[in-house]
Structure formats: C-alpha cells, structure tokens
Amino acid sequence: MLIVQKFGGSSVRDAERIRNVARTIAETFLLGHDVVVVLSAQGDTTDDLLEKAAELNPNPSKRELDMLLTTGEQQSVALMAMCLESMDLPVVSLTGWQVGIRTNSAYGFARIRRVATERLRRELDQHRIVLVTGFQGVNKFDDYTTLGRGGSDTTAVALAAALHADRCQIFTDVEGVYTADPRKVPAARKLGEITYDEMLELASMGAQVLMNRSVELAKRYGVELEVLSSLVRAPGTKVKEVAKRMEEMKITGIAKDEKVARITVEKIADKPGSAFKVLNAVAKAGVNVDIIIQSTGRDGTTDMSFVVADTDIDKAHAALSERSEAIGFERVTVDKEIAKVSVVGAGMMSSLEVASLVFEALNDAHINIQMISTSEIKISCVIEQSAADRAVAAIHGKFFEA
Amino acid sequence: MLIVQKFGGSSVRDAERIRNVARTIAETFLLGHDVVVVLSAQGDTTDDLLEKAAELNPNPSKRELDMLLTTGEQQSVALMAMCLESMDLPVVSLTGWQVGIRTNSAYGFARIRRVATERLRRELDQHRIVLVTGFQGVNKFDDYTTLGRGGSDTTAVALAAALHADRCQIFTDVEGVYTADPRKVPAARKLGEITYDEMLELASMGAQVLMNRSVELAKRYGVELEVLSSLVRAPGTKVKEVAKRMEEMKITGIAKDEKVARITVEKIADKPGSAFKVLNAVAKAGVNVDIIIQSTGRDGTTDMSFVVADTDIDKAHAALSERSEAIGFERVTVDKEIAKVSVVGAGMMSSLEVASLVFEALNDAHINIQMISTSEIKISCVIEQSAADRAVAAIHGKFFEA
Numbered sequence: 186m187l188i189v190q191k192f193g194g195s196s197v198r199d200a201e202r203i204r205n206v207a208r209t210i211a212e213t214f215l216l217g218h219d220v221v222v223v224l225s226a227q228g229d230t231t232d233d234l235l236e237k238a239a240e241l242n243p244n245p246s247k248r249e250l251d252m253l254l255t256t257g258e259q260q261s262v263a264l265m266a267m268c269l270e271s272m273d274l275p276v277v278s279l280t281g282w283q284v285g286i287r288t289n290s291a292y293g294f295a296r297i298r299r300v301a302t303e304r305l306r307r308e309l310d311q312h313r314i315v316l317v318t319g320f321q322g323v324n325k326f327d328d329y330t331t332l333g334r335g336g337s338d339t340t341a342v343a344l345a346a347a348l349h350a351d352r353c354q355i356f357t358d359v360e361g362v363y364t365a366d367p368r369k370v371p372a373a374r375k376l377g378e379i380t381y382d383e384m385l386e387l388a389s390m391g392a393q394v395l396m397n398r399s400v401e402l403a404k405r406y407g408v409e410l411e412v413l414s415s416l417v418r419a420p421g422t423k424v425k426e427v428a429k430r431m432e433e434m435k436i437t438g439i440a441k442d443e444k445v446a447r448i449t450v451e452k453i454a455d456k457p458g459s460a461f462k463v464l465n466a467v468a469k470a471g472v473n474v475d476i477i478i479q480s481t482g483r484d485g486t487t488d489m490s491f492v493v494a495d496t497d498i499d500k501a502h503a504a505l506s507e508r509s510e511a512i513g514f515e516r517v518t519v520d521k522e523i524a525k526v527s528v529v530g531a532g533m534m535s536s537l538e539v540a541s542l543v544f545e546a547l548n549d550a551h552i553n554i555q556m557i558s559t560s561e562i563k564i565s566c567v568i569e570q571s572a573a574d575r576a577v578a579a580i581h582g583k584f585f586e587a
Numbered sequence: 588m589l590i591v592q593k594f595g596g597s598s599v600r601d602a603e604r605i606r607n608v609a610r611t612i613a614e615t616f617l618l619g620h621d622v623v624v625v626l627s628a629q630g631d632t633t634d635d636l637l638e639k640a641a642e643l644n645p646n647p648s649k650r651e652l653d654m655l656l657t658t659g660e661q662q663s664v665a666l667m668a669m670c671l672e673s674m675d676l677p678v679v680s681l682t683g684w685q686v687g688i689r690t691n692s693a694y695g696f697a698r699i700r701r702v703a704t705e706r707l708r709r710e711l712d713q714h715r716i717v718l719v720t721g722f723q724g725v726n727k728f729d730d731y732t733t734l735g736r737g738g739s740d741t742t743a744v745a746l747a748a749a750l751h752a753d754r755c756q757i758f759t760d761v762e763g764v765y766t767a768d769p770r771k772v773p774a775a776r777k778l779g780e781i782t783y784d785e786m787l788e789l790a791s792m793g794a795q796v797l798m799n800r801s802v803e804l805a806k807r808y809g810v811e812l813e814v815l816s817s818l819v820r821a822p823g824t825k826v827k828e829v830a831k832r833m834e835e836m837k838i839t840g841i842a843k844d845e846k847v848a849r850i851t852v853e854k855i856a857d858k859p860g861s862a863f864k865v866l867n868a869v870a871k872a873g874v875n876v877d878i879i880i881q882s883t884g885r886d887g888t889t890d891m892s893f894v895v896a897d898t899d900i901d902k903a904h905a906a907l908s909e910r911s912e913a914i915g916f917e918r919v920t921v922d923k924e925i926a927k928v929s930v931v932g933a934g935m936m937s938s939l940e941v942a943s944l945v946f947e948a949l950n951d952a953h954i955n956i957q958m959i960s961t962s963e964i965k966i967s968c969v970i971e972q973s974a975a976d977r978a979v980a981a982i983h984g985k986f987f988e989a
Binding site: 200203204234237238240241242243244245246248249250252253255256259260262263264266267268270271277278280282283304327328 | 602605606636639640642643644645646647648650651652654655657658661662664665666668669670672673679680682684685706729730
C-alpha cells in the first residue's frame, strides 16, 4: 500500500517527539508499505519566526513572510530524516519546491494548483521513505508560498490525491473524532467512520480536528482520511464518502463554539431592501454571518439578529454603525455571552425525531434556545454561553446514553 | 555601478545589527548603484541547528545536514528584506536555488559550477535591492548543497564574477587587512591594497580575514575585492592583481599560527625510500604537512620533522606509529608548544635583504628559529610558542617602525 502520513507541529516539537514519530513511520515502512510523510514546523518555530519579523517590520510583505516561514518545515523534514537515518532506514527529505507543489500567488494563503509526482515516484521506487514539507509550495515566479492555517493537512491530502494513495493518515493530538468533546462529556464515544460532509459541519461548528480546506479537497478527490493520535496507538476515525454506523445512531456528533457573538440590528425601517442592505454592509466588511433571524415588531419596524465570529465583532459593528441613517435603523447591540451548540448527522432532516429530541433535551435541562438554524445534516442552536457544556451533555445523553 | 556586498553571520546576528547593515545597503542603493547583497545565517543559527541534529543523529548524512543548514541563510535574507521594506526600499530576497547557483554534489563542501544571471538581472532591472542566501546552491538532482567554511564569501565572489560587478565588498568584523594582528601589535598598519597571492599566503598563515577559496575564485575571474568593517565606516583593504604600495615596504604582513605542532620521526633507517614512506603514510591518513626538514645523524640514521595542524596530530601519530617496523624508524615525538610566524610580501625572494632582516629581528629578540621554509612570497619560521607574539612584534618593528 501507498500511505501518506501527516504529523503536526506539536508531534515534532522536540527530539523526543521526533523519535516517537520516527517509530510510527518506521513501523509502517517495515510492514512493506510505501510511505510519504508530511510534516509541519516544530512546535513554536513559526511563532518565533513571526516574532523576529515583527521586531524588524510590523507589516512585512507576505512574500518575504512566506520566504521566512517556509524554513520551519524544511528544518522539520531534515531533522526527521536524520532521526530515521540513525535507525538505518532509507529516507529522503524534500521541500515543496523539490516535489513540485505549484500554487497560485496568494502569499500566506495560497491554493495548490498542481502536484508533480515524478520526483516522489522516483524516490519511492528506490524504496525510500519520503518526507515532504507541509504548508508550502512555489508559485509561477518560483517564489515560496504558504497555504495558510491547516496547510499541512492540505498538503497531505493533495499528495495522497496526486499519488492515488491508499490511505491518508492525519496524526493529531486527539485520538479521532468524537460524538462530543471527551474532555467535557465523559460518555463521548470515538466514531469509527464519518462522512466528509459531517466532518465539514463538525469542523465549522468548532471541533478543531481537521481544517475544512483539507476535508473539501479530500472529498473532491475521494481521498479517504484517517484521523488518529500521534501518541496513543489506537484506530482513529475514518472520513469517507459513505460512513458505516450503528443503526440506531441518528447523529454523528455534538460540537460547541463559544467564540461567537450575536449582533442585533434594532428597529429597521420596514421598507423593501432594508434587510438586504444590512447584510450587504456586513458582507462588504468581509464578515461571514450565520443563523440569521428576523422578527417584526408591532410598530412596523423589524429587528434582525445574526451570529458572527468573535474576531469579526468590531468590523461588523463599525460597518453597520456608520450606515445607520443610510440603511435606516435605530441601533446595533452585541451579545458576546452566547454559544452555538450544533448537532451533526447525515440525513438528519429526514427524521423529525432528531430535532424534537434536541429540543426536548434542552427543555429538560431548562436551557432557553435563542436562535436556531437547520441544514441537511445539522441543527445549530444559540444559547447563553454559561449553559453550553450542560447543553452538550444533555443532548449527548439523549442520543448516546439512553 | 553594480556592487556586490557580503555580510557575515555576526553582522546580522540580531535586529539591531540587521538594521545597521540595512542602513549600509540603503546608503549604497540610494547613491544610485545596483546592489546585490549576500548574507550568512544569523550569529549562532548554524550552531543551534547542528546541535539539534546531533541530538537525533551523531552522524547524519551530509545531504540532510545541508537541507537543514540552508534554512539559516534563507531566514537572514527574508528578515533583511523585511527590514529594508520598513525603510520603504524596493527589495527581493532569493535563495541559491531561485538565483540558479548550481553546484556539484559534494554535500557540505560543494563547488559552484554555474551561476545563472537571468533572475538577478530581471530583479535589478526592476530597480530592486537583491538579497541572496550565501553558502548554498543546488546540485543536478535539485538537492540543496552548502559550500563549506567561508562559503558566503565564495557566493559573493561568484555572483560578482557572473554579473561582472564593478565591486565586491566583503564586510567583516575587522577594518581590513593589517601588516600584523592589530590587537597584538599596536603599530600594525591597515593595508590599502594587497595582491591576491599575498592575501592567499596571509590567509593560509592564520590571518582569518578571507577564506582561500573565495580569494582564489576572485583571482581567477579578476574580481576586485574590498575587505571592510560592517561596524566602522572607513575604507578597507582592496585585494587585486597588482597592488600599489609605498616604495619602501618590502613585505605586506606578518601572521602567526599557534594551532600547529611539530612531529619528529626519529632514527629512520638510512635506506632508499624511507623518507618517502614516512610522508606517504601521513598523506594516506589525510594529513597535510608543511615545512619538512631532515637531518642526518652520525649513526647512519636520519630524523625527519614536519609541521601539521593541531587537529591532525592524532591521525598523523597513529598512522606513523603503526608502521614503525614496516618503514623502519625508532619513534615518533610530538611538540605542541610551537608557533609558525610568517612574513608575506610579493617578490620577497628577489630581496635577500628581507630574509636577513627577519633573521636579524629574531636574533635581536633572542628567539631561536627551529625550522624555516621559504616560497616566492613568504618566509615561515617555526619558533617556540611562548615567543610568538614577541617574534611578530620584533619583525614588525624591523620592517614598519624603523
């Protein structure tokens, strides 16, 4: 089999962790598999480099920043290669340039355009373990680019797709994807399999296991992912097109996101286009909104509420405040003390029972639902933040512990 | 003018030093020159990386070591670029690969084969300051290679040669080339000009201003070098084919090397080929020898002494000891308490006066000459180590302070 393995920065942060990862790689290789390994920069390397840069220039060009940051992964693969050499294993490390990972020119958040396989195949044919720098490529000018957050996952999936790998294993500091955060819900179960879409919904709902871009790429190219622990030897969670699951399990997982706020625009003049203008002003400020509700008051005005990420509060507030007269509304309020609890499961809406069980669970726990939205495979509820953990536990109990 | 400037690791070791170098570069650029800058890795970066490597593998492959080490210069050029950007100057940083510095495959001490100029010219045409990683290139496999000690100087000279630069300035932590070590000989004078050959002799005699490879390359391509300080604004020393100098100055400089030892092979059987066998045994052990003297005793045996570098003592001793019977000699002794003092000057041997003045100076100072060797432009004397500084001062006084 041809297996692509990816290890993140915390998995290679020091010599001990590197040796630990090397043993995992060695085991796979000695079972007779072809192994391609993608590594991130060690632990704090990227932050240290950013600090050095900030000392010289608070606002450096993204091109030079990428030139600086790509050294982190290059150090990781060279050090890992040396460690594997010390175990007498044949190994070669390659940068994104050497592999031929070509990207567009969006420095700092580049998209992969093409992955050459000649060099990879040549090294694999010589029966070598191939280590590849994650997170980076080169653009048409032969300049270094980085792929942005979660970029190493994306590199791993792109290599797996280009090589038609049999497996793409993403090693993380968790053991897989759970029905809920196991640190908060002791009864949380590790899922054996999950669909791409479910993973996407869980990720965007706050379960930070895989970045969406890598999952989307895996879905597009049909790369079967496995999320597993770099520290504990145990089967992880497979992410694939069609997931097998126990018959009675109607939902896949429960996630919560506390890094959100509700913005309410009050007393919008009830004229055609007002609602559009509100959302347009926010969108033009580069803010993504989620779960929009609108209510009509008795005085002929309407209120509109929506959810934004914590980091976008100021941008959204400013964009709206300065247009209050132009759009025609009275004021904007912000509530940061909220949380979004989401229940994810493929085919959920075919079962009204799921929705009613969620409502019942929250009702039993005396938790008020402020906002709600549903999609094909997801129900999200906005509740007060202090009740978030209780809400997750209550829903988990209803579905998994009955 | 097109000017190539090179700054070493200590010149860019922290933000303050980087800003200082940036000002020097900016001044040159703002005078209207085209500027190509070669940088080494910051201060201790290379040592830190080597330490990390040693923790994982005491004997890593040179290929992976080069993969690791080349990140150091890449960080330097990126950081310097950001600093120059903060001064609103147009700048671009390039790695050896991006420039097209092609080397052979001798990882760790690669030789430059070819320097492409297309990218460099394109960036210069756009009126940008071009920063290039020193010490590195890529080989025919597209793998990273390093050039070994003093590699950044070599990079600078190679770029100057390829671009037909008008000047190649090597910025160091000394102000130029002196007639003797100015820390030891207060009357030492900075030389305005010096020939390539004189520089080569001074360098190999222990004056660590420029590595020989870069001087040889400069000589071959007729690149005029200037050695000057990165901290003090003052004219440095020019290294060129024909040097102008004051008429009375018969010698160029005096250097001492204390990192040497004398090995004496005693009572060699006086048979044809014995001397050859001694030197052959040492050469086969990979040891370079210097200043060989042979003396014949009254008993029909001979003694042979030669000078080796401190680091080669054990290798030389072992190589000889295990062949004492095969070669036919009695024993090997080592004297580490010696120093080699060298007097360098073009056309020196045309003047017997120079040699006699050296002998006179040492005689006046009551310093015994143990061994002596002369070449076209050099006289080296082996003396006891404790007298080395006195010897340099005595010779300097004779030639420069009369």
